[in-house]
Amino acid sequence: MPAAPKDRLHGTLDALVLKTLSWGPRHGYAITRWIRETSGERIVVEEGSLYPALYRLERQGLIAAEWGVSELGRKARFYRLTPAGRRQLTAEVEGFRDFVAAVSPILLTS
Amino acid sequence: MSTERRPVQQLHGPIWRASVTDEVRAELDFHVEMLMHELIAAGMTPAAAEAEARRRFGDFSQANAAARRAASHRDRTMRFTEHLAALRQDVVYAGRQLLRAPGFAVVAILTLALGIGANSAIFSVVNAVALKPLAYPQPQRLMFVTSQFPTLGFDEFWVSPPEYFDYRRNTKAFAGLAAYTASAVNLGGGTTPERVNTIYMTANMFDVLGVRPMVGRAFTAEEDLPNAAPVVVLAYELWQRTFGGDPGIVGRSVEIQGRQTRVVGVMPRGFDLHDTHAETWQPLGLDPAAQNRGSHFLYLVGRLAPTATPASANAELAGFLGRWRELAGGAQHVPNDSTHRIQMESLRDEVIGNVRTALWILQGAVGLVLLIACANMANLLLARAESRQKEFAIRSALGAGRGHIVRQFLVEGVVLALLGAVVGLALAYWGLRALLAANPDSIPRAAEIGLDPAVLVFTTLVAVLTGALFGLAPLLHVRERAVASAIREGSTRLTSSLGRNRVRQSLVVGEVALAVMLVVGAGLLLRSFWNLTNVDAGFDRENLVTYGVVLPQATYPEPTRRTQFLGDLLRRLGQIPGVGDVAAMTGLPPSRQVNANDTDFEGLPVGPDQPAQNVDYYQTTTASYFQTMHIPIRQGRGFEPRDVGGPPVVVVNEALAKRFYRDESPIGRRIKPGYGPPDSIPWFTIIGVAADVKQGGLDQPPGTELYLLYDQLPQYVQFAPGQLNVVLRATQPLSSLAPQIRRIMTAMDPSLPIVEMRTMDEVVVESIARQRFLSQLLGIFAAVALLLAAVGTYGILAYMVSERRREIGIRMALGAGRQKVLGLVLRQGLGVAAVGIALGLVGALALSRLAASLLFGVSPVDPLTFSVVAVTIAVVALIACIVPARRATRVDPLVAMRLE
Secondary structure, eight states, X not given: OOOXXXXXXXXXXXXXXXXXXXXXXXEHHHHHHHHHXXXXXXXXXXXXXXXXXXXXXXXXXXXXXXXXXXXXXXEEEEEEEOHHHHHHHHHHHHHHHHHHHHHHHHHSOO | OOOOOOOOSOOOOOSSOOOHHHHHHHHHHHHHHHHHHHHHHHTOOHHHHHHHHHHHTOSXXXXXXXXXXXXXXXHHHHHHHHHHHHHHHHHHHHHHHHHHSXXXXXXXXXXXXHHHHHHHHHHHHHIIIIISOOSSSSGGGXXXXXXXXXXXXXXXXXXXXXXXXXXXXXXXXXXXXXXXXXXXXXXXXXXXXXXXXXXXXXXXXHHHHTOOXXXXXXXXXXXXXXXXXXXXXXXXXXXXXXXXXXXXXXXXXEEETTEEEEEEEEOOTTOOSTTOOOOEEEEOOOXXXXXXXTOOOBEEEEEEOTTOOHHHHHHHHHHHHHTHHXXXXXXXXXXXXXXXXXXXXXXXXXXHTTHHHHHHHHHHHHXXXXXXXXXXXXXXXXXXXXXXXXXXXXXXXXXXXXXXXXXXXXXXXXHHHHHHHHHHHHHHHHHHHHHHHHOTTTSTTGGGOOOOHHHXXXXXXXXXXXXXXXXXXGGGGOOGGGHHHHHHHTTOOSSOOHHHHHHHHHHHHHHHHHHHHHHHHHHHHHHHHHHHHTSOOSSOOTTEEEEEEEOOTTTOOSHHHHHHHHXXXXXXXXXXXXXXXXXXXXXXXXXXXXXXXXXXXXXXXXXXXXXXXXESEEEEEOTTHHHHHTOOEEEEOOOOGGGTTSSOEEXXXXXXXXXXXXXXXXXXXXXXXXXXXXXXXXXEEEEEEEOOOOXXXXXXXXOOEEXXXXXXXXXXXXXXXXEEEEEEEESSOHHHXXXXXXXXXXXXXXXXXXXXXXXXXXXXXXXTHHHHHHXXXXXXXXXXXXXXXXXXXXXXXXXXXXXXXXXXXXXXXXXXXXXXXXXXXXXXXXXXXXXXXXXXHHHHHHHGGGGGGGOSSSOTTOHHHHHHHHHHHHHHHHHHHHHHHHHHHTOOHHHHHHOO
């Protein structure tokens, strides 16, 4: 299956991460795996863009991190959504919905 | 895929987190591991899995780097926010603590404020006057040229026009050399005539200084010739004040000394030369061909040529002095390198002059005050910290990390220091304004003085450092293992820890020593000033009123008209009820400009061993001068009305008689005053010797003085001075006398301004204004220092008493009477003070020599002053010790021993 084009993914990466975390805390690898699986292998978040995004979100206070122990018994950094993050997620989803609603009549009609 | 388990244990990070690099690497490593794990689970070999994982991870190092950067940024931001929040918390807490101990807070803040405020104000003055360069471009290249007559004792004397022209014509070291003389003129034409300071200068003066008029232009060379039409440049302040800032001022005519003078320019605001406070600048109009070599009245200002240095200019001048006659075309009376020298110094040094010593003494004084203030602050903080031992111990036990407590202390100290700085700033600002308002003429360059921000920052930093340092010091004594015992014991111990007490005691010793030094200095200066005020000026200044009058050349051209006017004026003034004797004279004692006129003494030998035939002061007076001023006549007689129209007579003063006639009586000998070529002047006969009157200031010995009779001058020297001081002895106060005098003056000639009407008392007091200013200031600082030292002494003694309550209680229970306890405490307190006083006296002995030039009539090691100061401070220390000592005697032994 063709992978999603990179630039369109960039803008929504933050929203994807926030949404992923809305289902519970995860470490970085688990986030990429979740997105990959849930999108049916169509969206692969490159690790080089994931972690900068995670740190940026953390700096902005939308997600919070703490070190914990993973299922393999290794030390891993777990991220979770903060209340501010939850609000931001709602906004992003709304925005995406509006975007799709606006663009669909143009692009998706023959 | 199973969901990850929630993190089961919180790994506690240490206070100092692992570096960002390590964290990011750990996170990325974990990611790679997970990826490998998945690949292996899908069937790859470990080696292949790792290779694949890394490949899939993209450029590892780049990803790592990018991630690291983002993580750093994140960390910094989060940590910053965290710290700000903690800091705000600390500040609020510190504020609450201070409010809870208002006594401590007020004392600490005021202490600091005094130190900071005083220092800022004084250093602003020192900076503006002594340190900042003058307000001209490249001021370090401006030199001030004067003459010097070593055998006559004249230093920084004037130069004559031909000498100026000789120098200017021949010098290569100066790019420009200008000359000026300061005077005052009548500015008329308005409703009230004004008398303003003026500078007559050569046309190149503004060029030499490097300034241009703000409006209009400076003079041209043509306007600087003798007999050119009069032109003037105005000062900005004069333009605003008297001419309302008239935009059409250039080209307007104003009346100066009775002549219509055209305004050609206005100078920028604040421009001045050598603190003359000149408001008008006019051309000198010197004639380059004139031969008045003996007429010394010019000061020279020169700007060094780009390639010259002060050293090279001095070398060139030395060369000139060796061959001036040649430069002057063979003329007589030229400068040489022995008896008639020309010298130069930088303009700035000249302007600052002899104020420098005084300024540095003041600066030293406030420095001492600041030190004392800091010592007090330190003591206060130490005491406070100790009283909060229990609080710290509890907080520490509850988990506040050492770092947190450290930060708390720092913040408290700094908050206190900043509050002190704010109050200090206000003090400095108002103090500086008060200083300048009270003593406008005592400080050179007063116009340039303002509160210096650099100084404020510096002193605030010093205070903050002190606050931080001594806020932290007590931490040295908070040991973690002593936590438990501290909580148990509370704040009392049988005896206090030796080390801490030593520090506090030495601080107090230091404070007292510094205070002693300051008070000794102030005492010496105050005594000097007192001596000055009691100096016999040579005349009786009670009920004596004086003002100045100027008869300009334009409206009073003939000498006889002047004598007529004066005679008329004095007669009318004498008719005012309550006015007794009236007189007029050219020079106003006790502080006059020296005249230094060459005078011929008949029959006295001339030679290098003989005193030069030159008289320091000529005093032209009306006949009633001596009786008006109550100046005793020692030999012969004073002037009498019959001398008007009689043969030429003069009176000399004692100093002159002693210098030239030694033990012989000068009565009957003859003198020829130097008013012109000797053939045109007759011989004047000495008819009397008057008692000495101070002319060079109260603190200087009187010079030689020659009295001439005003009414005789037109007849014998074809001249009568136009600038005079009128003096009246009156029983009326000045306030009721003044309007009557004004009425008479206006009736006689409304165009004449009345210059500075005041009582002679005021005149004398003003002549020592600078000394008064200095002694007042130092007195204030000494008082402040003493107060601070007293507070410090009280503080430490109160603390020591509270420390030793148990011991005192035990002693009293064992039978020691109250007296014994009182003695015990007092001994301790006074012991500390005594050491401080001893050190201070030694220090004062060493340093007071530096101030010797400022003292009058008192030696720098004056025993009386030193003893009085020692006793005074001992008494102050005693008072400071009494309260805690008495409190000690009221200790109830049972309570004291039961206390915790």
